[in-house]
Amino acid sequence: MRYRWNIGSLAWITHRITGIILTFYLIAHIFVLSHLKDPVAYNKIMAIMKNPLLKFGELILFAIVLMHVFAGLRITLLEFGISTKYQKTMAYMGALVVGVLWIIGTFYFLREVL
Amino acid sequence: MIKYYTFKIKRYLPNETPKTRWDEFRVKLNNMERVLDGLIKIKETMDGTLTFRKSCAHGVCGSCAMKINGKNRLACQTLVKDLPEIIEIEPLPSLPVIKDLVVDMTLFFQKNDKVLPYLINEEPPPQRERIQSPQDQHKILESITCIMCGSCTTSCPVFWSDKEYLGPSALLKAYRFLFDTRDKATEQRLKAITGQDGIWRCHSIFNCVEVCPKEIDITKHILKLKRLAIKKGFKGGQE
Amino acid sequence: MFSWLLHRITGVILLFGLMYHFILMHFLGHDNYSYEAVMQRLVDPSWKIFNIVFLLSALFHGFYGINGLITEYVKGNSMKNFLKIFIFILPLILAFFGIKIVIF
Ligand code: SF4
Ligand code: FES
Numbered sequence: 342m343r344y345r346w347n348i349g350s351l352a353w354i355t356h357r358i359t360g361i362i363l364t365f366y367l368i369a370h371i372f373v374l375s376h377l378k379d380p381v382a383y384n385k386i387m388a389i390m391k392n393p394l395l396k397f398g399e400l401i402l403f404a405i406v407l408m409h410v411f412a413g414l415r416i417t418l419l420e421f422g423i424s425t426k427y428q429k430t431m432a433y434m435g436a437l438v439v440g441v442l443w444i445i446g447t448f449y450f451l452r453e454v455l
Numbered sequence: 456m457i458k459y460y461t462f463k464i465k466r467y468l469p470n471e472t473p474k475t476r477w478d479e480f481r482v483k484l485n486n487m488e489r490v491l492d493g494l495i496k497i498k499e500t501m502d503g504t505l506t507f508r509k510s511c512a513h514g515v516c517g518s519c520a521m522k523i524n525g526k527n528r529l530a531c532q533t534l535v536k537d538l539p540e541i542i543e544i545e546p547l548p549s550l551p552v553i554k555d556l557v558v559d560m561t562l563f564f565q566k567n568d569k570v571l572p573y574l575i576n577e578e579p580p581p582q583r584e585r586i587q588s589p590q591d592q593h594k595i596l597e598s599i600t601c602i603m604c605g606s607c608t609t610s611c612p613v614f615w616s617d618k619e620y621l622g623p624s625a626l627l628k629a630y631r632f633l634f635d636t637r638d639k640a641t642e643q644r645l646k647a648i649t650g651q652d653g654i655w656r657c658h659s660i661f662n663c664v665e666v667c668p669k670e671i672d673i674t675k676h677i678l679k680l681k682r683l684a685i686k687k688g689f690k691g692g693q694e
Numbered sequence: 695m696f697s698w699l700l701h702r703i704t705g706v707i708l709l710f711g712l713m714y715h716f717i718l719m720h721f722l723g724h725d726n727y728s729y730e731a732v733m734q735r736l737v738d739p740s741w742k743i744f745n746i747v748f749l750l751s752a753l754f755h756g757f758y759g760i761n762g763l764i765t766e767y768v769k770g771n772s773m774k775n776f777l778k779i780f781i782f783i784l785p786l787i788l789a790f791f792g793i794k795i796v797i798f
Binding site for chain 2: 342354420428
Binding site for chain 3: 613616617620651655656685
């Protein structure tokens with residue numbers, strides 16, 4: 342079924358999809374970390390993590406976290422009393438902040454790889 | 456200014472065939488006319504089998520809500536001049552279609568019944584009516600203007616996937632009585648809307664606000680309900 | 695309602711936790727996530743508390759979200775109930791593993 346999107350429903354679907362991805366990532370993250378007790382295994386994983394491809398993956402993860410955080414922040418602020426008059430402004434501002442933070446993040450990530 | 460418009464209408468005629476199809480009609484309309492005028496013209500001069508609901512034709516009864524160009528609105532309140540030349544018309548989403556643009560609203564009204572849409576006050580009534588001050592009335596003024604057209608509930612993505620959800624229209628009705636100073640059944644009402652299928656299912660998507668023909672900020676009201684429920688520490692239901 | 699409120703609260707906890715996590719692990723250079731550095735931090739009790747709170751918040755927040763998804767998208771009551779029990783147990787197991795590594 343086709344239905345017209347607007348900024349509110351776009352924010353919601355982003356929030357939802359990134360949320361699902363993050364929960365799965367969380368499961369994997371805990372699982373991996375809980376198997377890292379001795380330095381050998383730890384350093385091995387860390388060496389793998391240096392791979393530029395995985396670094397790029399981390400950047401995407403960073404973007405997903407940012408999107409989820411700011412979509413959630415908007416909803417929480419609305420729920421705790423910010424007027425719904427500003428819901429659209431908040432959504433656009435959020436998208437802007439996500440973009441800016443992600444670019445700053447990219448800079449740092451790149452510095453680590455190079 | 457008179458212009459030709461193409462009406463693309465999603466047809467469903469269960470007596471002929473169980474399949475839906477799209478029909479196209481070319482209609483000449485001036486820029487003062489509305490989608491409803493186009494539909495009436497089609498029914499009267501081109502295809503008498505076209506079925507849709509209408510009554511007041513002035514945005515008061517709420518019977519002509521349908522999906523026009525991807526968005527729920529009242530056919531009698533949408534001027535054709537505000538639309539592109541091709542006008543796509545479908546029945547309201549996610550409710551069972553009876554015929555063409557007529558949907559079965561039973562589910563929608565059942566949700567409405569669940570929030571006890573009547574005044575509850577056991578106190579003996581005064582000599583004359585129960586007086587409400589203008590300030591008190593002002594608190595619920597916006598929610599009173601609802602005409603129960605069903606646009607909001609059927610535009611809600613949560614309602615699309617979860618038919619147990621009460622939906623914006625019923626929650627707005629709950630607000631209308633919860634914030635009515637003459638009503639005394641706060642506990643009972645909160646219980647009805649704080650279950651698993653009540654206010655906690657609202658994710659502030661604003662699709663309902665986007666479509667309401669009475670321009671009610673429904674989400675604002677639901678958010679107030681959430682704050683009220685939190686303040687009263689109300690649990691209700693499993694969640 | 696309490697779970698709903700807790701979902702919001704853990705959301706805010708995660709916001710600050712993640713900020714700290716990201717800055718420490720990624721922006722402040724390499725030394726912070728060598729094996730020795732991580733282990734040294736784990737010994738510190740305040741870090742233990744931070745880690746456990748962070749872990750539990752994340753688990754609750756994530757699985758409350760999934761619980762909502764199941765309510766909204768899964769059709770059929772038996773399937774719904776099965777999945778709900780499953781996602782009640784799964785985070786408990788994960789919490790066990792997580793706390794184990796933090797404490798020992
Ligand atoms: S709140 Fe608006 S969209 Fe919803 S039923 Fe009432 S009038 Fe229609
Ligand atoms: S016909 Fe009454 S609202 Fe459109």
